[in-house]
Amino acid sequence: MTDTIQVSPMKAGFDPKRALEFARSEVFDRTFKEGMAMVEETAAYLDGPGRAASKRLSRAAALAYAGESMRLTTRLMQVASWLLVQRAVRDGEIQLTEAASDKYRLISREPQAATSFAGADELPQALKALIIKGGAIYERVRRLDETMYDGGDMDTANPVSDQFAMLQQAFGR
Numbered sequence: 001m002t003d004t005i006q007v008s009p010m011k012a013g014f015d016p017k018r019a020l021e022f023a024r025s026e027v028f029d030r031t032f033k034e035g036m037a038m039v040e041e042t043a044a045y046l047d048g049p050g051r052a053a054s055k056r057l058s059r060a061a062a063l064a065y066a067g068e069s070m071r072l073t074t075r076l077m078q079v080a081s082w083l084l085v086q087r088a089v090r091d092g093e094i095q096l097t098e099a100a101s102d103k104y105r106l107i108s109r110e111p112q113a114a115t116s117f118a119g120a121d122e123l124p125q126a127l128k129a130l131i132i133k134g135g136a137i138y139e140r141v142r143r144l145d146e147t148m149y150d151g152g153d154m155d156t157a158n159p160v161s162d163q164f165a166m167l168q169q170a171f172g173r
Contacts, residue, residue, distance in 0.1 A: 016096050019148040023090040031140065032087060035079045038137050042076055042130050053124040060119030065127065067117045072131055075138045078106055082141055100149045106142050 022028055046069055054065045085104045088094045098104070 019100075020089065020096055022144070022148060023086045023096075028086060028090070031137075031144070032083045035076075035083045035137050035141065038130075038134060039076045039080050042072060042134060045126060045130060046073070050124065050127060053126070057122060057124075058119060061122035062119075064117035064119035065123055068120065068123060068127065068131060072127075072134045076134055079138055079141045082106055082145060105149065106145050 050065075050069070054062055057065055082104070085094065085099050089096050089099045
């Protein structure tokens with residue numbers, strides 16, 4: 001069986017040289033380290049203190065905990081996968097055109113959904129903090145993905161507004 005690669009339609013602004021330079025940059029290295037550290041921090045919390053905290057929650061909050069932790073880990077696994085692909089491009093293990101294929105792109109092309117689970121206001125503060133941090137790294141990587149492979153312009157993003165919107169979303173204000 002042959003594995004065909006579906007390449008995303010590249011916008012006119014796509015610059016393979018710029019994408020490759022980013023994969024080799026110090027900014028990428030910092031993003032990679034931060035993303036992987038976030039995965040480890042989240043796993044440690046969910047397997048340890050978070051598990052204990054979830055047992056003390058009301059039924060609605062426990063369901064919200066399960067839903068939010070699943071959403072968080074899914075997004076972080078998408079981030080980790082994307083970062084590992086970019087590192088493979090940097091190291092010459094895969095071609096940039098392959099990294100631009102749909103199977104290596106982030107699934108969601110839209111900012112995080114604003115929907116919240118019933119009982120989310122009762123979630124432990126540590127989980128809420130992880131959700132905010134995880135959302136921030138996901139949004140940053142999503143914008144990088146768009147910039148690198150769709151020819152988007154990172155300069156149009158407003159990170160302060162994005163962070164403020166995520167805080168409002170997380171705390172329901």
